[in-house]
Every structure is written in structure tokens, then in C-alpha cells.
Amino acid sequence: MRLFRFIRGSGSFKMYYRLLNELYKVVYGRNLMLHFPFYMNDQESFEQRQINLVEHCISRFSDFSNKTLLEVGCGNGANCHYISSEHPNIQVIGIDLNRENIEIAIENQSTDKIKFIVDDAQKLEHIDDNSIDLLICIESALHYPDKHEFFNQIKRVLRPDGEFVIADILRRSEDRGRSLWWWKKSMLLYHTNEEDYLGYADGNQLKYNTSQDITNEIVQGYQGHKSWISRENRSWSSYILLQFTLFVLVRLYLKELRKHKKYMVFSGEHS
Numbered sequence: 063m064r065l066f067r068f069i070r071g072s073g074s075f076k077m078y079y080r081l082l083n084e085l086y087k088v089v090y091g092r093n094l095m096l097h098f099p100f101y102m103n104d105q106e107s108f109e110q111r112q113i114n115l116v117e118h119c120i121s122r123f124s125d126f127s128n129k130t131l132l133e134v135g136c137g138n139g140a141n142c143h144y145i146s147s148e149h150p151n152i153q154v155i156g157i158d159l160n161r162e163n164i165e166i167a168i169e170n171q172s173t174d175k176i177k178f179i180v181d182d183a184q185k186l187e188h189i190d191d192n193s194i195d196l197l198i199c200i201e202s203a204l205h206y207p208d209k210h211e212f213f214n215q216i217k218r219v220l221r222p223d224g225e226f227v228i229a230d231i232l233r234r235s236e237d238r239g240r241s242l243w244w245w246k247k248s249m250l251l252y253h254t255n256e257e258d259y260l261g262y263a264d265g266n267q268l269k270y271n272t273s274q275d276i277t278n279e280i281v282q283g284y285q286g287h288k289s290w291i292s293r294e295n296r297s298w299s300s301y302i303l304l305q306f307t308l309f310v311l312v313r314l315y316l317k318e319l320r321k322h323k324k325y326m327v328f329s330g331e332h333s
């Protein structure tokens with residue numbers, strides 16, 4: 063049963079995103095965004111809280127008029143589809159190293175204003191120099207072992223007046239990276255700290271205009287998570303298994319965010 067495969071795959075980077083896409087299809091009947099929820103009020107659905115995070119990030123950009131936006135680590139393309147629908151006058155490019163995610167993104171594509179490409183964030187081989195006005199990266203940089211090279215690519219592809227926004231999960235100052243080390247190894251997680259992030263920008267002639275800790279909003283985003291899975295048209299066994307899977311994942315995420323990690327949003331430009 064694919065739900066059992068989700069539980070098994072939740073500890074493997076190779077399987078995690080594939081099975082997360084499957085889980086959303088089972089629960090919601092469609093692909094959703096692949097990042098954490100951002101709380102704004104008690105009445106929101108999980109999907110709305112995911113949208114909140116995208117909106118919070120892109121609100122850092124000063125202007126969208128006739129721009130080209132690149133999402134690095136676009137996953138299944140849901141973020142790109144949403145941004146394009148809200149800002150139809152821009153060109154959107156989504157890149158991801160996971161070919162299966164890019165195939166899903168293309169399957170769901172409904173406009174020629176979006177282009178999806180398999181590419182490596184640390185190389186961006188398919189993105190030309192000085193070709194991007196707006197660059198966004200949400201919950202993907204934590205998988206990059208060489209973040210310095212990623213920032214070097216940001217500098218290369220951004221136009222002189224271009225802007226970037228990065229949302230990432232960082233280690234707290236007291237965290238030495240030992241918590242859940244077994245899970246991080248299998249999930250290819252390369253968390254770093256805020257001091258290192260400052261160095262990545264400075265070392266690549268980039269500067270931050272804003273940096274914000276939104277950990278509280280992300281933690282609050284999981285309020286009411288038991289209501290996210292409906293009992294309607296499900297057997298009791300499937301419903302209980304889905305709720306158990308959600309419970310395990312939420313407990314895992316919240317433990318890390320409350321004790322070891324913090325969720326930061328950085329925005330910046332060329333220095």
C-alpha cells in the first residue's frame with residue numbers, strides 16, 4: 063500500500079518528495095506546494111498557509127512588472143504556477159535537480175509563461191549570465207552541500223538591479239548539528255547557521271536588505287493539523303494511518319524548530 067511506502071520513504075531523500083506528492087494526491091486529489099505552512103489566522107487551511115509563505119517571501123520583491131523570475135529548487139512546480147497566476151505579466155523559470163518533480167510540474171503547466179528545467183542549484187548550467195530579475199529559493203538550500211557556490215550562481219545570473227529571496231532552515235547558535243543526525247544523513251540535509259549565511263553573501267558581492275526569523279509563524283502554522291485530513295470517503299484504517307503519518311511528521315518538524323533550528327527569510331541584491 064502506498065501509504066505504508068510513504069512512512070518508509072519519509073527517512074530517505076530519494077523517496078521523500080515522490081511520496082509526499084503521492085500523499086497530497088491521496089488526501090487532496092492534487093499536487094500542493096512542498097514547503098512548511100505559515101500561520102496568519104486560526105481559520106486557514108493547510109493549503110492557504112503554504113500560500114501564505116510564498117506570499118510572505120515574494121512580498122520582499124520591489125516590483126514584478128515585466129520581470130523574469132527564477133525559482134531555484136522549484137519542486138513539483140506548485141510555487142511557480144501560483145506566482146504566475148498572481149503575476150501573469152512575468153516570465154517564470156523553475157529549476158530542480160529532481161527529474162520526477164520537473165515532470166509533474168510540466169504535466170500541470172497551463173501557460174507558456176512558465177518554463178521548467180532539470181538543473182543543479184550549484185551550477186545553474188541552463189541559466190544565462192545577467193538574465194534574471196527576481197530569484198527565489200524556498201526550503202531548498204538546506205539540501206545544497208556547497209552553499210557558497212549557490213550564492214556565486216545567484217551573483218552570476220542576477221541582473222545588476224536584480225533581487226533575491228531565500229527561505230531556509232538554519233541551525234540555532236547552540237545547535238551543533240547532532241540532533242536527528244541519522245535522519246539528516248539519509249535526507250541529505252546540510253543545515254548551516256546565520257553567521258555562515260552572512261559570509262556567503264559577502265563573499266559573492268551580494269548584500270542582504272532584510273533578514274527575518276519566522277520560526278514562530280511556521281510553528282503556529284501546524285495549529286489544527288488534525289483537521290487537515292478528512293474522514294470523508296475513507297476507510298477507518300486509511301484514515302488512522304494518514305493521521306498517524308501526519309502526527310509523526312509534525313512532531314519531528316516541531317521538535318527541530320523549537321529546539322535546534324530556526325526558519326529565516328533573507329532578501330537582497332548585488333552589493
